[in-house]
Amino acid sequence: MKEARDVILRPIITERTTEMMADNKYVFEVAPKSNKTEVKQAIESIFDVTVESVNTINVKGKPKRMGRYVGKRKDWKKAIVKLSSDSKPLEFFEG
């Protein structure tokens, strides 16, 4: 199995995700090759909580151009993790 911290890359902290925290839902960027089960296990082992469900979305990188060269930002995977209602809230310190 992959290491937990290789699966979970970073928390996404924005206005929207802070609002979602009230519903016990936390949003992360995760490794694109990982699946929902891996995310669930990783979160449980890092934060010591129980995960109720995981939803994932593949986010396509935006096309960007530099003059005549067309490039593309990397694709990434977003995971919305819902914790069980009895688990403690997560604290993120890197802001």
Added chain:
Amino acid sequence: MKANWEKLENNTGILTIEVEPEQVNEAIDQAFKKAVKKVNIPGFRKGKVPRKIFEARFGVESLYQDAFDLMFPVVYGQAVSETGINPVDRPEVDLEQIGKDQNWVIKATVTVKPEVALGDYKGIEIESKDFAVTEEDIENELKTMQERSAELNVVEDGSVENGDYAIIDFEGFVDGEAFEGGAGENYNLEIGSNTFIPGFEEQVIGMKKDEEKDIVVTFPENYHAENLAGKEATFKVKLNEIKRKNLPELDDEFAKDVSEFETLEELKVDIKNKLEKKAEEDKENYQRQAVIEKVAANATIDIPEIMIEHEVDHMMKDFEQRLLSQGINLDLYYQFSGLDEEQLRGQMKEDATGRVRNSLTLEAISKAENVEVTDEEVDEEINNLAEMYRRSADEIRQIFAAQDQLEGLKNDIRIRKTIDLLVESSKAVA
């Protein structure tokens, strides 16, 4: 909030203020609300950053300074009124203890109004001064009126006399050479005004219209231009015109011209009344000033330096205003008076000390004598002011209320009443 006042020497003391965490947190909340509008965190619009994220990123300590600034004026005001002290300056503040969910302890070093040890202030003896209006005063007044309405007449024949205006062209030579500033055309010289070098005006006397004459004078030893001082100079002078002051006769006709009165006698009576009124005012001013000075001199006060400094600041501002109304600014004033700010302040210092001393003394007396100001007296004062500024009384009252000055007005009246009291009890001695 708890406050404790500890008195030290020289009218200073330490005010210790202890603020409970609830009040501190309230202040921090307010500070956060302010600060959050300014921070930029990716993922959030301005002002939408949650408190938690803000604190995680910047630390709650970053809010302390703002919170303190918000809180301090409030608690300081409370502490001052609680301990009943009279600060005269902004306090020097030291934060003794701060922290989350702790009492904050603030130490403020404060200079307070000094205590006044009053000396004698009742039955003060003041030298009486004569302010009576004499016949001579009236004559003098009439004479100035006469001068003011004098006409200048051109004298065609005849020669220059003392008191005339001579319109002259002149050019001066020293050792046969013209010198700078030694020439002028159509210069209006009043004979006897001593505007020119001594001896010059005297030699113009007796000249006739269109006459040309060489005038020889010696520059005085202390003349301001060094290269000319003590030298002999020859002025070629041409007299263009003579103007003579024509003083009007002092008669009823004159009275009609310069005033609304029909006869000279009436005018004189009016002048006398005016002078007497002025003398009355002068006398009152003199008495008040004399009493205040004596009483202040009798009192013992240890005036804090800072109060004097404040007064000097005040005077400087006043002075600058006055200069500005004459179209001069301070820099220009410094230039031609040869003083710098330091020196000017030094000059004002003595005056300022006197003023502070006077006002402190009067305040202490008004307290000792329980001088009270009633609302009616305030009303009366406002009515007076309204009349002076041609506004309605309500308007004036609003202006004062808007600037929180009603209390100040009351104080002014209190001080005035105190002075009245002092003057009443004083004795005039020859």
